[in-house]
Amino acid sequence: MAKDQEDVVKPARMKIINQASIIIVVAIWLLAAGFFRHLPADVPIHFNWQGAPDHVGSKKLIFILPVLATLLNLLLGYLARHPELHNYPVKITKANSASWYERSAWLLFIVRLIVSAIFLVLTLIVIVSALRCQSDKLFYLLTALVLAIPAGIAWVLIRPLSSKPS
Structure with a gap:
């Protein structure tokens, strides 16, 4: 990636979102490892709509969630840092590349953060359910996070950028 693209992709707020995503994935690993010995031999791996x-x-199987969270986090992080690899609805030129790359990077950083949070809540749901505790409130949080994905996408698409895409 060129130096000017790197400047577009890594403003301070993106670094904070990036660090938050990493912290969430580490928390998922710590939760899975920390509760592993306290879990019963069989844990819930699927839930109905209720x-x-x-x-x-x-x-x-509790470790599938941190593995998937890590892999998705790495993939989305890589793609966010390489907006030149993305597809765009317009031809990317030198004049419009900075704004389109910024928008695309923001989109992926936001989705990465939300996906990390979803995996954190899923891990908590499995642990809490396996320990026979109430997990109803976590399902509401999970629903809110899933709905946050289109909201995050909409926010990125309608928010003003340093320069408008053309």
């Missing part, structure tokens, strides 16, 4: 577990699996 939030009740309807499938169980080995407690080792």
